[in-house]
Amino acid sequence: MNSLYQYHRTRIGIVTITIMFVFTVLSIRLIYIQIIKHDEYSAIAKKNTIGTRNIHGSRGIIYDRSGTALTYNLKHHTFWMNTRVHPAIDEVCEIFSTVFNKPKKHYRKLLSRKSNYVVIEKNVVDPLYSELLTKLKGKNVGSDTVTKRHYPFGDLAAQVIGYTNTESMGVLGIERQYNSILSGTSGLKNFSKKANGKLCSNIYDDDDDSLDNGRDITLTIDIEYQAILQDELKLAIENSGAQSANGIILDPYTGEVLAMATLPSIDLNNYFDYPIQYHQNKVISGAYEPGSTFKIVGVSAGLDENLILPWEKFNCEGGEYHTLNRIFHDHKPHDDLTVSEILMHSSNIGMVKIADKIGSERIFRYSVLHGFGEPTGIQLPMENSGILRKFKDWTRSSGPTIAMGQEIAATTLQSAMSYCSIANGGYLLKPSIIKSISRNSQNNKIRVEPQVIRSVMGEETSKAVLSMLCEVINKGTADKAQMHGFSLAGKTSTAQKFVDGSYSKIAFMSAFAGIYPSHQPRLVCLVVVDSPQYGKHWGNETAAPIVKKVIERIINLDSNKQDVKMIFAAAQSSNDNIKHFALQTSTVSTED
Amino acid sequence: MTSRIDYDKKLIIIIVILTAIGTTIMFSASSPFAVQFGSNLFFLKRHIIALIIGMGSLIYLSIFNYRQFQILAPWIIVLAILTVLAGFYFNSSNGPARWLLYSNGKKMITTSDFMKFGMIIFTAFYLTKYRKDLDDFLKIILPYFVLAGFTVFTILIQPDLSTSLAIAVILGLMLFIGGVKMSHLLYAAGSAFVLVMLSVLRNPYQRTRVLSWLNPNSNISTTNWQSYNAKIALGNGGIIGTGIGDSSMKHGYLPEAHTDFIYSVIGEELGILFSMLILILFALLFIRAVKISQNAPDPFGMFLALGIGINIAVYACINVAYVSGLLPTTGLPLPFISYGGTHTVCTLASMGILLNISHEGNKKLKKRYAR
Numbered sequence: 001m002n003s004l005y006q007y008h009r010t011r012i013g014i015v016t017i018t019i020m021f022v023f024t025v026l027s028i029r030l031i032y033i034q035i036i037k038h039d040e041y042s043a044i045a046k047k048n049t050i051g052t053r054n055i056h057g058s059r060g061i062i063y064d065r066s067g068t069a070l071t072y073n074l075k076h077h078t079f080w081m082n083t084r085v086h087p088a089i090d091e092v093c094e095i096f097s098t099v100f101n102k103p104k105k106h107y108r109k110l111l112s113r114k115s116n117y118v119v120i121e122k123n124v125v126d127p128l129y130s131e132l133l134t135k136l137k138g139k140n141v142g143s144d145t146v147t148k149r150h151y152p153f154g155d156l157a158a159q160v161i162g163y164t165n166t167e168s169m170g171v172l173g174i175e176r177q178y179n180s181i182l183s184g185t186s187g188l189k190n191f192s193k194k195a196n197g198k199l200c201s202n203i204y205d206d207d208d209d210s211l212d213n214g215r216d217i218t219l220t221i222d223i224e225y226q227a228i229l230q231d232e233l234k235l236a237i238e239n240s241g242a243q244s245a246n247g248i249i250l251d252p253y254t255g256e257v258l259a260m261a262t263l264p265s266i267d268l269n270n271y272f273d274y275p276i277q278y279h280q281n282k283v284i285s286g287a288y289e290p291g292s293t294f295k296i297v298g299v300s301a302g303l304d305e306n307l308i309l310p311w312e313k314f315n316c317e318g319g320e321y322h323t324l325n326r327i328f329h330d331h332k333p334h335d336d337l338t339v340s341e342i343l344m345h346s347s348n349i350g351m352v353k354i355a356d357k358i359g360s361e362r363i364f365r366y367s368v369l370h371g372f373g374e375p376t377g378i379q380l381p382m383e384n385s386g387i388l389r390k391f392k393d394w395t396r397s398s399g400p401t402i403a404m405g406q407e408i409a410a411t412t413l414q415s416a417m418s419y420c421s422i423a424n425g426g427y428l429l430k431p432s433i434i435k436s437i438s439r440n441s442q443n444n445k446i447r448v449e450p451q452v453i454r455s456v457m458g459e460e461t462s463k464a465v466l467s468m469l470c471e472v473i474n475k476g477t478a479d480k481a482q483m484h485g486f487s488l489a490g491k492t493s494t495a496q497k498f499v500d501g502s503y504s505k506i507a508f509m510s511a512f513a514g515i516y517p518s519h520q521p522r523l524v525c526l527v528v529v530d531s532p533q534y535g536k537h538w539g540n541e542t543a544a545p546i547v548k549k550v551i552e553r554i555i556n557l558d559s560n561k562q563d564v565k566m567i568f569a570a571a572q573s574s575n576d577n578i579k580h581f582a583l584q585t586s587t588v589s590t591e592d
Numbered sequence: 593m594t595s596r597i598d599y600d601k602k603l604i605i606i607i608v609i610l611t612a613i614g615t616t617i618m619f620s621a622s623s624p625f626a627v628q629f630g631s632n633l634f635f636l637k638r639h640i641i642a643l644i645i646g647m648g649s650l651i652y653l654s655i656f657n658y659r660q661f662q663i664l665a666p667w668i669i670v671l672a673i674l675t676v677l678a679g680f681y682f683n684s685s686n687g688p689a690r691w692l693l694y695s696n697g698k699k700m701i702t703t704s705d706f707m708k709f710g711m712i713i714f715t716a717f718y719l720t721k722y723r724k725d726l727d728d729f730l731k732i733i734l735p736y737f738v739l740a741g742f743t744v745f746t747i748l749i750q751p752d753l754s755t756s757l758a759i760a761v762i763l764g765l766m767l768f769i770g771g772v773k774m775s776h777l778l779y780a781a782g783s784a785f786v787l788v789m790l791s792v793l794r795n796p797y798q799r800t801r802v803l804s805w806l807n808p809n810s811n812i813s814t815t816n817w818q819s820y821n822a823k824i825a826l827g828n829g830g831i832i833g834t835g836i837g838d839s840s841m842k843h844g845y846l847p848e849a850h851t852d853f854i855y856s857v858i859g860e861e862l863g864i865l866f867s868m869l870i871l872i873l874f875a876l877l878f879i880r881a882v883k884i885s886q887n888a889p890d891p892f893g894m895f896l897a898l899g900i901g902i903n904i905a906v907y908a909c910i911n912v913a914y915v916s917g918l919l920p921t922t923g924l925p926l927p928f929i930s931y932g933g934t935h936t937v938c939t940l941a942s943m944g945i946l947l948n949i950s951h952e953g954n955k956k957l958k959k960r961y962a963r
Contacts, residue, residue: 022909023875029916033826034864041827049840
């Protein structure tokens with residue numbers, strides 16, 4: 001310690017003590033704030049700086065039966081700029097104009113508007129998005145992301161798959177029916193919040209992972225069959241000038257729907273561009289008088305109850321029959337026809353006579369047994385149950401009239417299920433469009449098994465009706481559905497439309513129900529064409545060729561697949577042979 | 593005599609710890625704000641450049657004999673005044689005159705830092721030169737007050753009330769130690785008080801700051817928002833803190849998180865353990881400066897060492913005091929820790945001078961023992 005210091009010692013001491021005192025005060029203050037008031041302040045900090053946001057698990061995917069995805073969840077990105085804070089830069093315009101092939105002027109004009117949120121480009125998806133993102137780094141361009149449902153097949157099976165609205169709620173079809181299964185759970189998650197109220201993208205505490213994604217659904221639909229059916233229905237509408245058409249392909253032994261189409265269809269990615277009546281799935285929700293396709297109900301009832309025999313003859317009165325205060329007409333005059341021939345020529349008078357013989361009560365009972373008048377229970381929304389009046393409301397003429405397929409309304413699906421019972425030996429099945437639903441973990445699926453509702457008729461009866469339906473194609477009203485080398489069974493229908501309280505003379509529902517192959521049924525295909533041009537209105541004219549072409553194309557498709565399989569199998573076996581041969585030679589050579 | 597120089601190792605350790613903690617926490621506190629400039633490293637890079645320049649100056653000045661400043665002191669103060677005036681001249685059109693801009697306004701120098709160190713050196717020089725005649729008010733004290741008043745006034749009208757007050761306090765303490773009469777100091781303090789009151793009344797933002805300090809819980813969203821959030825940040829940290837990088841308040845709640853309010857980020861992310869450690873390190877640094885002044889070989893060295901130590905202590909105390917709500921919100925950087933090129937370079941340079949004084953003092957002691 002030098003003498004100089006000694007001189008100033010007192011004052012240095014005062015300054016040092018003062019400063020140390022201040023440091024002590026500050027330490028006490030720190031202890032007060034950081035330890036004593038810690039709980040209070042950290043509660044305020046939590047409240048101020050943590051925000052919650054509703055987070056959704058991603059929506060489940062819908063697949064066709066072979067595992068082709070019918071829906072995707074696509075991330076759509078929107079690029080925007082805050083032009084109040086960051087003025088439009090030439091570079092940004094340059095980047096967008098080269099990427100989107102639009103003139104630079106367009107973007108310059110956009111960005112000249114002063115706003116906190118100027119949208120530059122909407123609905124940008126990968127890989128364009130990532131490319132833009134790297135180019136726009138540090139250019140003050142923001143981007144928002146929304147997940148949108150994308151339907152890669154556009155209009156195929158549109159009314160079956162359905163669509164979601166902007167809130168990701170299913171509105172139509174499977175998307176609606178299984179909305180709760182498809183949509184993932186949603187819940188509140190914590191985010192750290194900035195002073196301006198914006199939430200940072202990172203999750204503040206990610207200890208709970210309770211949010212689940214939606215479950216995937218596999219449909220029974222085969223998208224290739226669907227494409228064929230839809231294609232042929234579209235062609236038929238073009239050729240016949242019809243208003244609409246719908247059709248269905250089923251596996252008669254399982255009740256699985258392989259294709260279900262309503263034309264005109266809608267593009268699911270732009271569903272809002274189509275009139276609302278196109279959104280209806282007419283296969284299940286459009287009920288109409290089935291007409292002659294319904295005749296199998298009366299015939300099977302008579303045969304099953306042993307009241308008629310296939311070769312039993314009925315007098316068809318030369319095409320005009322006055323009874324029950326009504327006149328019944330055949331489109332061609334006939335005299336005596338066997339039961340089989342009545343179906344073959346689709347004689348209304350013959351059916352009236354059969355109905356008279358077996359009685360109205362049995363017509364009613366078999367209609368109920370075939371599933372008419374009640375919903376089939378398919379897993380789709382807005383199913384129509386059709387109209388089958390209660391038996392006590394029937395008039396004396398109801399039995400014969402209904403046996404012809406009038407005074408009754410049925411959906412295409414109900415008629416198709418009735419034909420399935422003919423094809424599978426007499427069982428009414430519950431139709432199914434869901435093959436399986438995935439559980440939360442992968443490879444763990446809930447399978448939907450075929451379900452028999454009841455036995456409708458004996459196996460003998462179904463076989464007999466089936467062989468009659470073969471005759472319809474080979475000799476009867478549906479000759480346009482004849483195929484070379486393949487046996488199809490089926491029945492046409494040409495029903496007058498009930499317009500404004502009376503039967504229309506020009507508007508018809510033209511339908512055909514087909515079973516392929518007739519000896520060992522594999523497919524049931526039913527199509528209905530609504531109001532084709534007069535002249536093309538006969539079921540045989542419009543509907544039957546559709547089914548024929550659909551079946552032909554399916555045969556081609558499957559045989560191609562079969563061929564490819566066989567080629568592979570052959571290649572495999574020849575490969576094995578070569579290996580075998582090589583092995584032999586090698587063993588020989590070692591012996592040498 | 594050995595050519596190996598033994599520097600004050602304790603001082604060097606304190607400087608290194610403070611700089612290391614400071615750089616880490618500065619990076620953490622600045623990154624949310626730095627992202628707006630394109631990279632979260634934006635401020636860190638600039639801070640590291642300042643640290644390199646500062647360390648260079650520290651090493652140079654620790655070798656450079658501090659006695660040269662005694663000769664240069666009048667010139668240094670002239671240069672400092674010119675720098676401050678240049679700040680006014682080049683920034684007359686827009687913004688406060690605190691910064692001297694260069695290369696098209698992208699970079700700037702805080703002119704008040706030069707003035708502060710200029711005045712510390714000048715005061716040490718003045719006290720040394722006239723220490724026999726300090727009772728003569730008219731001939732010795734008044735001219736000094738006029739010069740000091742003028743320099744502080746130039747900072748005050750930048751406008752930068754807090755820095756000018758801090759400089760006044762540092763110079764006042766130096767004069768007190770130097771042996772200036774208490775009555776003379778009270779004259780100066782009185783006139784300074786009048787000047788400050790006038791400034792506060794004239795400047796609406798200074799007035800609201802003082803008023804909101806007097807009523808801490810009124811009107812939280814506007815005037816005392818920063819100091820309210822700084823307290824919340826400190827309190828949220830508790831004993832061990834939220835963890836480095838996890839301050840929640842730095843996301844826009846503390847607009848100057850990486851500069852004026854960095855101490856609250858230390859308190860939040862590292863808890864009272866580190867906020868107290870920082871405080872203790874500043875106190876130790878001040879005590880080192882006092883120790884060095886004890887051994888200083890001459891009066892100039894002693895006054896200079898004390899001035900440098902007082903500067904650090906005053907800045908640290910004011911900063912911590914307003915962050916914890918004991919003083920109205922001001923804008924003083926925390927030495928070694930806050931972001932800011934000029935003050936970082938100047939603080940490290942002053943440490944170089946301090947090291948040199950201690951070195952020279954040790955040399956003299958050794959000579960004495962050798963004899």
